[in-house]
Amino acid sequence: MCGIVGYVGHSNAQQVIISGLEKLEYRGYDSAGIAVIGKNGMESAKFKGRLSVLDNYLKDHPLEGNIGIGHTRWATHGVPSDENAHPHFNQDKTIAVIHNGIIENYLELKAMLLEKGYQFRSQTDTEVVAHLFDLYYDGDLLKTAFKVESEIRGTYAILAIHQDSPHEFVALRCEAPLVIGYGKGENFVASDIPAVLEYTRDVAFLENGEIAHVTADNVVVYNTKHEVVRKQPFTVEWTLDAATKGGYDHFMLKEIHEQPQGIRDTINTRMDAKGYIKLDDIKLTKEDIAKFDKIYVVACGTAFHAGCVGKYAIEKLARIPVMCDIASEFRYQDPFVDDKTLVIVVSQSGETADTLAALREAKRKGARILSITNVVGSSIARESDDVFYTWAGPEVAVASTKAYTTQLVAFYMIALNLALAKNTINEKHYFELIDQLKQTADILEEMLKDDSREKEVAGLIKDKAALFYLGRGVDMQTAKEMALKLKEISYIYAESFAAGELKHGPIALIENGTPVIAVSTQSAMVEKMVSNIQEVKARGAYVIGIGCEGDSLLASVCDKVIYIPRVDDLLTPLLSVVPGQLIAYHTTCMKGFDVDKPRNLAKSVTVE
Ligand code: M6R
Numbered sequence: 218m219c220g221i222v223g224y225v226g227h228s229n230a231q232q233v234i235i236s237g238l239e240k241l242e243y244r245g246y247d248s249a250g251i252a253v254i255g256k257n258g259m260e261s262a263k264f265k266g267r268l269s270v271l272d273n274y275l276k277d278h279p280l281e282g283n284i285g286i287g288h289t290r291w292a293t294h295g296v297p298s299d300e301n302a303h304p305h306f307n308q309d310k311t312i313a314v315i316h317n318g319i320i321e322n323y324l325e326l327k328a329m330l331l332e333k334g335y336q337f338r339s340q341t342d343t344e345v346v347a348h349l350f351d352l353y354y355d356g357d358l359l360k361t362a363f364k365v366e367s368e369i370r371g372t373y374a375i376l377a378i379h380q381d382s383p384h385e386f387v388a389l390r391c392e393a394p395l396v397i398g399y400g401k402g403e404n405f406v407a408s409d410i411p412a413v414l415e416y417t418r419d420v421a422f423l424e425n426g427e428i429a430h431v432t433a434d435n436v437v438v439y440n441t442k443h444e445v446v447r448k449q450p451f452t453v454e455w456t457l458d459a460a461t462k463g464g465y466d467h468f469m470l471k472e473i474h475e476q477p478q479g480i481r482d483t484i485n486t487r488m489d490a491k492g493y494i495k496l497d498d499i500k501l502t503k504e505d506i507a508k509f510d511k512i513y514v515v516a517c518g519t520a521f522h523a524g525c526v527g528k529y530a531i532e533k534l535a536r537i538p539v540m541c542d543i544a545s546e547f548r549y550q551d552p553f554v555d556d557k558t559l560v561i562v563v564s565q566s567g568e569t570a571d572t573l574a575a576l577r578e579a580k581r582k583g584a585r586i587l588s589i590t591n592v593v594g595s596s597i598a599r600e601s602d603d604v605f606y607t608w609a610g611p612e613v614a615v616a617s618t619k620a621y622t623t624q625l626v627a628f629y630m631i632a633l634n635l636a637l638a639k640n641t642i643n644e645k646h647y648f649e650l651i652d653q654l655k656q657t658a659d660i661l662e663e664m665l666k667d668d669s670r671e672k673e674v675a676g677l678i679k680d681k682a683a684l685f686y687l688g689r690g691v692d693m694q695t696a697k698e699m700a701l702k703l704k705e706i707s708y709i710y711a712e713s714f715a716a717g718e719l720k721h722g723p724i725a726l727i728e729n730g731t732p733v734i735a736v737s738t739q740s741a742m743v744e745k746m747v748s749n750i751q752e753v754k755a756r757g758a759y760v761i762g763i764g765c766e767g768d769s770l771l772a773s774v775c776d777k778v779i780y781i782p783r784v785d786d787l788l789t790p791l792l793s794v795v796p797g798q799l800i801a802y803h804t805t806c807m808k809g810f811d812v813d814k815p816r817n818l819a820k821s822v823t824v825e
Contacts, residue, residue, distance in 0.1 A: 219303075219317030219823070220244050220289040221395065222412050223376040223386050226403020226433045230255075231280045234287035237405070237412035238268055240457075243468065243613040243813065243820045244408065246289035247297035251275070252304040252313035254383040255282025259310055263288075263302035283433075284383055286376045288315035291819045294323070295340030305344040307351035308336065311380040314350060316343040317408060318393040319824055321371035342371075350377050359430045362387040363443055366428060372570065372824065376406060385432045390423040393823045394568050394596065397421050397429055397436050399450050404431050409821075411611060414457045421448040422594050451594070455610060467812040469614035469706070473798050477662040479619045480791070482608035483626045484655055492648060493637075494630050499587060499603040501559075506638040509559045512539045513584070515547050515575045516563035517822070519617040520624060522698040523589075524563050526790045527628030529691045533787060534642055534650075535635035544571040545825065548578035556583040561631070564588070565612055565620035566821040567595020574825060576600055589627045591620050605631065614813045615820050616706050618798050621698065622661075625791050629654055653784055657791045660782050664792065668799045670779045674761055675803035677777075678709065678732045685726065686713040686797075687753075688736040689746055695790050696736050699797030706805040706815045716749035729757035734797070737764045737771055738781065738789035750774045763796050765789065 220241030224233045230253045238249060249271045250263025260280045264270045268289060288303035295301040304313040320326070323342035326349065331337070335348045346365060353364040358379050365377075372392035378385075388395055388406040398405035398413030398420050405413040406429060410420055423429055426441040438446045465471035489495040512531060514524035521543055528539040537559075542552065544562075554560060560579040564572045567590035576597060580586055588601035591609050598604045607623035633650060636642035678684055684703065688696035696713040703711040714723050716735065727733070733753050737746040747770055750760055754774065762775035765783040772778045781792040805812045 219291050219408070220246060220412070221286070221315055221317055221374055221376055221406070221408045223286045223388060223406040223431065224403070225284040225384065225386060225431055226400060227283060228403060230282050230285035231275060233405070233416070234285050235268070235272055235275065236415065237407055238287050238289050240411035240414070241289060241408055242268060243615065244289065244291070246291050246819075248290045248299070248302035249288065250290070250302045250304055251280065251285060251287040252378065253280035253282040253285035254378060254380055255280065257281065259313060259380040261304055261306070261313060263299060263304065265297050265299050265302060282383070284378060284386065286313060286315050286378055286386060293319055293824055294342040301339045301341050303343060305339060305341060305347040307347050312347055312350045312354065312377060314343060314347040314375060314377045316346060317374040317823065318372035318391070320345060320369050320373065322369065326368065346375060346377075350379075354379065356381075358382050358385055358387055359428070362389055362428050365389070374408060385430065388423065388429040388431060390427055391425050392570065392573070392596070395423040397423065397431070397448070397450075399436065402433055404433065404436050406431060410453055411457065414453060418453045419450040420453055421450040467614065467802070469616050469618060469802055469812050472612055472614055472619045473795065473802065474665055475610060476619045476622045476795070477658040477665070479607070479609040479623045480626050480658040480661065483623045484630070484658075486608060487630060492651065494634050494651065496605065496630065496634055499605060501585070501587070501603060503638045505585065506635055508557055509537060510557045511553070512537050513552060513554060513558060513560045513579065514539060514541045514563065515544050515560060515572065515579065517544050517569055517571050519621050519698060519701060520563040520565060520572070522694055522701065523621050523624035523628065524561065525694040525697070526625055526691055527561070527632070529694070530628050530632035530787060531635060534632045535639050536641045537635065537639070544569065544575040547575040552579075554579050554582040554584045558584040560584040560586050562586060562588040562597055562601065563590075563624055564597050565591045565617055567592040567597040568821050568823055569597075570823050570825045573597055573600070587631070589624055591623070613820070615815055615818045616702055616801065616812075621794065622791055626654065629788065650785060650787070653788055657784060657788060660784065661792060661795065664781065664795060668803070671796050671799035672803045674777065674779070674800050675807055677759070678800070679707075679804050679807045681709060681732050683710040683712070683726070684732045684734065685723070686711065686734045686736065687716040687719065687749060688713070689716045689742045690739050691790055692736040692738055692742070692793070695793050695797065696734070698794055699734065699736070699801070702798055702801035703804065705818060706801055706812055707808055707810065708816070709804065716746055719749060720752060724752065724756065727753050727756040727758050731758045733758040733760045734800075735760055735762050735775065736793055737762060737768070738793050739786050741786075743768060743770055747771065747774050763793055
């Protein structure tokens, strides 16, 4: 959500900023803009639409200068338009500001500024920040930033430059991510690491309330008391290649194919010499675990679905009751959370505002927070007591795939560890499951060699208005995740139902030719699933089954079946979701939609 890049140094700022914004496209946006200071003073351009619109314009109207800021906007206040695109300026266009987040008291500030004679060109909340910089500017950009920060409330990552001071910019952070990239004779600030990785691997995250004063030779960070904070940059180990398409047509397809490696990396880094799981960043002791009387899993979207599968694993193996809650609902429900509760927060990005807010509420109530996240140093990781990093590598496509399967692995490993600590699993079963978990990576690699069946299904459903997914038990969670995948990128209405619940209402939706995808991988449920499939078949549904190899009963009632190799029932979600990912991918390609950047969606949702 909103991408930010700021640069000061010896290179052409426009080039650095545009290439940085390209790396942030995955965040989702609807307009893009840039401001550069050079010998002609402040120059800028901003347009509604893709970055390519801005880029094409800049080819004919290049901006010269070695300092600048650029932005991709995901609309909150005001429609996507040229006027509402960032940067926003003060009246005489000497100050430029870009912003990710929401200024909650902008109406109040706007009224005050209007009274002072300021005129507004946009409907955004951000424009008040540009005018505030103007109001307080007295020749010192940093001091002005301190004053502006004391006036604004909300969530923000803000960058500001002033034409009269073309050697510096300031960066303010509260709840929206900002990373500093330390170069040689040049420095960068951006919303995410890939934007700076072409130039430097030495980075540090800004914390809430911090302000960075950035020049070509130095970056000084100040805390809320305006004291200097010593930042310890860390070195990014992964390559930019990991954040590019690497020969695949789309990031989503690449990321689907990266799942076996993600699973391996997530498991293998956590095995000790004796074959036990060793969760380094989780400091929970046996005593801590014995104290927990319940677990809450809190997350959004796909991460929530991973949590719902995690519930099955934890309850089955460790016999601790688990409640799953959507993060945006959790904190308004006065949840049963206290110091005997473990709250597992799941977030690929580690920056999702709803999830972060839920984490803080749980912490306030005394819970122990364990986060599962893919981004080292993200806000959620930093605010948690314990962290499980999924080593999926950067996930760029808006539709989450490899983050999901590695989150499942995280849950299986956590569940196994809790079970061992609580003596609810014997060592034989423990090692058997670890063995099978490891094998899923190779099995998945094999499965991914042939996606012809998923392509066939995509051809069958691409022109349908609606599609239903069914499942029982843990398969119902897989069905939910498959339906989300299809609707978010192909825009086909897709819904999932507990197969046994269908007859209590939803079956009324089934008519001749309605496509139904029935997930049936649980050996104890096959017969019940077959009955539910018969029920929809009798009403004219065209049924595609997803089941385990050798299940001939399923084949006998479905119009088409996609088989996955048989593994322990508990682990099938790791494999069964993949045909669903591929069906969504191929359907979207056939419909000619933008797979990686679906409409209305952002990769990282940093507003509540
Ligand atoms: O970064 P997070 O895991 O916290 O994101 C949560 C959801 O926004 C995310 O999973 C979303 O549902 C995806 N677009 C699903 O593919």
